[in-house]
Amino acid sequence: xxxxxxxxxxxxxxxxxxxxxxxxxxxxxxxxxxxxxxxxxxxxxxxxxxxxxxxxxxxxxxxxxxxxxxxxxxxxxxxxxxxxxxxxxxxxxxxxxxxxxxxxxxxxxxxxxxxxxxxxxxxxxxxxxxxxxxxxxxxxxxxxxxxxxxxxxxxxxxxxxxxxxxxxxxxxxxxxxxxxxxxxxxxxxxxxxxxxxxxxxxxxxxxxxxxxxxxxxxxxxxxxxxxxxxxxxxxxxxxxxxxxxxxxxxxxxxxxxxxxxxxxxxxxxxxxxxxxxxxxxxxxxxxxxxxxxxxxxxxxxxxxxxxxxxxxxxxxxxxxxxxxxxxxxxxxxxxxxxxxxxxxxxxxxxxxxxxxxxxxxxxxxxxxxxxxxxxxxxxxxxxxxxxxxxxxxxxxxxxxxxxxxxxxxxxxxxxxxxxxxxxxxxxx
Numbered sequence: 001x002x003x004x005x006x007x008x009x010x011x012x013x014x015x016x017x018x019x020x021x022x023x024x025x026x027x028x029x030x031x032x033x034x035x036x037x038x039x040x041x042x043x044x045x046x047x048x049x050x051x052x053x054x055x056x057x058x059x060x061x062x063x064x065x066x067x068x069x070x071x072x073x074x075x076x077x078x079x080x081x082x083x084x085x086x087x088x089x090x091x092x093x094x095x096x097x098x099x100x101x102x103x104x105x106x107x108x109x110x111x112x113x114x115x116x117x118x119x120x121x122x123x124x125x126x127x128x129x130x131x132x133x134x135x136x137x138x139x140x141x142x143x144x145x146x147x148x149x150x151x152x153x154x155x156x157x158x159x160x161x162x163x164x165x166x167x168x169x170x171x172x173x174x175x176x177x178x179x180x181x182x183x184x185x186x187x188x189x190x191x192x193x194x195x196x197x198x199x200x201x202x203x204x205x206x207x208x209x210x211x212x213x214x215x216x217x218x219x220x221x222x223x224x225x226x227x228x229x230x231x232x233x234x235x236x237x238x239x240x241x242x243x244x245x246x247x248x249x250x251x252x253x254x255x256x257x258x259x260x261x262x263x264x265x266x267x268x269x270x271x272x273x274x275x276x277x278x279x280x281x282x283x284x285x286x287x288x289x290x291x292x293x294x295x296x297x298x299x300x301x302x303x304x305x306x307x308x309x310x311x312x313x314x315x316x317x318x319x320x321x322x323x324x325x326x327x328x329x330x331x332x333x334x335x336x337x338x339x340x341x342x343x344x345x346x347x348x349x350x351x352x353x354x355x356x357x358x359x360x361x362x363x364x365x366x367x368x369x370x371x372x373x374x375x376x377x378x379x380x381x382x383x384x385x386x387x388x389x390x391x392x393x394x395x396x397x398x399x400x401x402x403x404x405x406x407x408x409x410x411x412x413x414x415x416x417x418x419x420x421x422x423x424x425x426x427x428x
Contacts, residue, residue, distance in 0.1 A: 058104040058131065058228055060084060060257050065234035071245050074236075075255060078246065082255045088113035091258035092120035099254045102129045104228070106137035108260045114140040117258070122204055125220040129248055131228040132175050141222050142202050144184070148177035151193045153227040155239050162188035162201065168244035172235050173198040175227030191226075198226035223248060335397050336390035342397075343386055346404045350386075353411055375410040382407070 056062025060072035060082055072082045085091035088109065095101050101121050103109070109117070118141055121128045130137060135147045153174030158165035165171075165188070177196035180187050189197035204220040225248070230241035249255055329338040344362070351361040354374050360366040368383040375382065385407060391397045 058231070059259060063233065065232065067233050068231050070233045070236045071231050071242070071249070072257075074242065074246060075250050078250050080250045080253060080255050082257055085256055085258045086261050088116045088258070091256050092116050094254075094256045095120045095124045095126055096254065097124050097126065098252045099124060099126045099256055100129065100249055100252045101126050101256045102131070102249060102258065103133075103137075104131050104257065104259045106130045106133040106141070109137065111140075113260075121220055121222075125204075127221050127223065127248075127251055128204065129223045129225060131225050131231070133224055134176060138176075138178065138224060141204075142178075142200070142224060144181055145200055145202060145224065146179045148179060148196045150175045150226065151177065151198075153229045156191045156193060156198065158190050159192045160188055160190035160197070162190050164244070164247045165190040165199070168240035168247060170239045171241050171244045172230045172238055173225075173227055174229070176224075177226060178224050193226075200224040330394075335393065339390050339397055339400055342401055342404055346408055347386055350408060350411055371407070371411060375407055377410075 056064040057066040058068055060068045061084070063069050075082060083094050085094055091101065091103075095117075101117065103117065106114075114137065117128070120126075128141060130141060133141065133147075138145055138147050151174050153172055155170050156173050157170050158168070160166075171191065173191040174193060175198060177193055177198055178189070178200040179196050180189055180200060180202070184202070187200065187202040190199045191197060201221055201223045204222050229235050230238075231245050236242050236245065325341075326338070328334075347362055347367060350356075350371055351358070351367060354367075354370040356363075356367055356370050364383060364387045368379045368386060371386070372379040372382045385400075385403055391400050
């Protein structure tokens, strides 16, 4: 390939070769990003739709299978007014002497909210019904009861003498299980599962001094219900679920249904940092993981050996190599480097043609006079062409390539001319 062809490729003027990517190439490169963005949007919409279906769980206004609208309407038919509260303060202010307080998600309460509801129920001597309370909620509302691991909810027999459970008969219960201390005569433990009750009713502790022997008699009662399934629309009509629900929630004319929604801001005393939310010992666990990762990295790290050479799997044509280098020069506007490559290649080809030894191939003193003698031009012009300054733009680079190609053709196509010495005739 001649210098002119190389320069033309560098300038991006070769027919059928695009230096910059076209619109189709850009669209093809952007296709994976577009597909990823669409997939992300669809996943977000799907999660939003799935999560929207859970908003009616244990909501007395919801008709979904996990809602509790059916039991709220049954209570209304029996003269019980249901008041929905979404904050602990609302539930506490609505709780009175003739009130049943139901807490739908007691484990979602902050310590301040639990204390607020417990104090309000004790002052009003009301019945408090907790749906599936875990260890924290049980310790706050019924400190003498202990929590056992949950079991599957299913239809169970009362298994106790509590009149409410005897009238309801079998009901769907399960979830958390609760154990009472020995000798608890004023409490009821019903619907046992694996030897432990899934429904427990205990007297509420006195608000003044629950552990003092001189404390007044307990006011109200607390009902621990291991699973809320019997209250939902999906299971209310099974076995004695409806009877047990009406007796638990309809003992007073007013029912305060507290359904935490997450919109209630926690008190300042309940705010915790991220490190406080993590379980104890997380620092030691993180340190152990870091040590394990470091050991795994040392074990699997690549061992660097001597540099090895290997033949290329394919032979790249010279035209493709030249075109690729020209693209790089064009993209980086490396006009000086492209001109230097052209001049170096031209000098390398001209030196043996004019009889210059390899050591003086790129010598600005030896090469120009020899080339000028063969080309029939002045050494100054040849020196400027082979060792001159870099062109300013692509147009000047193309012109330089043409001139180098013309010079090389004159040298290779015409032998050197020698003038005869004075007084001698040229030989024939």
